[in-house]
Amino acid sequence: MNIAGNTKWLHWLILPALVFCPLPGQAKLKVVATLPDLGSLAREIGKEKIDLVVLGKPNDDPHYIPTRANFVPSLRNADVLIETGADLETSWLSPPLQKAQNPKIDIGKPGRVDASQGIRLIEMVTTVALGSEAHPRGNPHFMVDPVNAARVAQYIAKSFAATDPTNAASYDANYRKFDAVVSAKVRGWRAILQDLQDKHLAAYHDSWPYFARRFDLRIDVFLEPKPGSPPTPAHLTEVIQKMKENHIRGILVEPYQDRRLAEKIARSNDATVIDFSLFPGGIPDTDSYVSLIDQLVKKFAAAVK
Secondary structure, eight states: OOHHHHHHHHHHHHHHHHHHSOOTTOOOEEEEESSHHHHHHHHHHHGGGEEEEEOSOTTSOTTOOOOOTTHHHHHHHOSEEEEOOTTSSHHHHHHHHHHHOOGGGSTTSTTEEETTTTOOOOSOOSSOOTTSOSOTTSOOOGGGSHHHHHHHHHHHHHHHHHHOGGGHHHHHHHHHHHHHHHHHHHHHHHHHHTTOTTOEEEESSSOOHHHHHHTTOEEEEESSSSTTOOOOHHHHHHHHHHHHHTTOOEEEEOTTSOHHHHHHHHHTTTOEEEEOOSSTTSSTTOSSHHHHHHHHHHHHHHHHO
């Protein structure tokens, strides 16, 4: 029996296990993000120190995502849950969250990140019939303002640090790097858009007020009569007239919206449908939050020019 040969063979069998299996105390932070924009920020902050599950897909309607098989087990095992807040996910997140029964991600715990906290929401509704308004607490699509996104990244870093103090310095350093990149990019994005403030674009849904406000743009004609309400013939007639009056040559449409309807309205005004998305991965060449805003800025500039 060749003991030396067998020992060498055993050495190469065991070595990969030592390399690829985490040692005790090195378990990764288990993070669940409701939507891909929040997931992108979580990756920027946590990098290799987290295991990340993103519940929503880039082409999903964030207001109404059907429960998937991984929702409850992912929430049950999570150390941190990151949600947009402002009631954006409430209708579809609450049922699996209740089934998960995970006290670590209860409201008020370090493991629960409500991204809307500290964000000045706009379009607040003071009185509204129950269920008649998609944005009763204010418009929740604030993440496409990169300054807001940097603020949310800081919330995420603080939650990770509180939940995983051993790696707090790493999370803080990653946040500071992301914040510096965003600050520099905002100046470049402003330079691209600075001469386009008097140009208008239409949109299917009112997803873009924070993006428009950050860059002094005008996205103020919508195919929906109000957020979440289906377009009516009478309202679409008004949209066509407003597009003509304001010389609007583009309609912003997200992946889950009715593109054929938008194309019909566009043809009435010699306009173009422009693919926009709230989420990385929703349009080509957007594998991160920063690359998403890059593409949105370029698409807006090209559309109005």
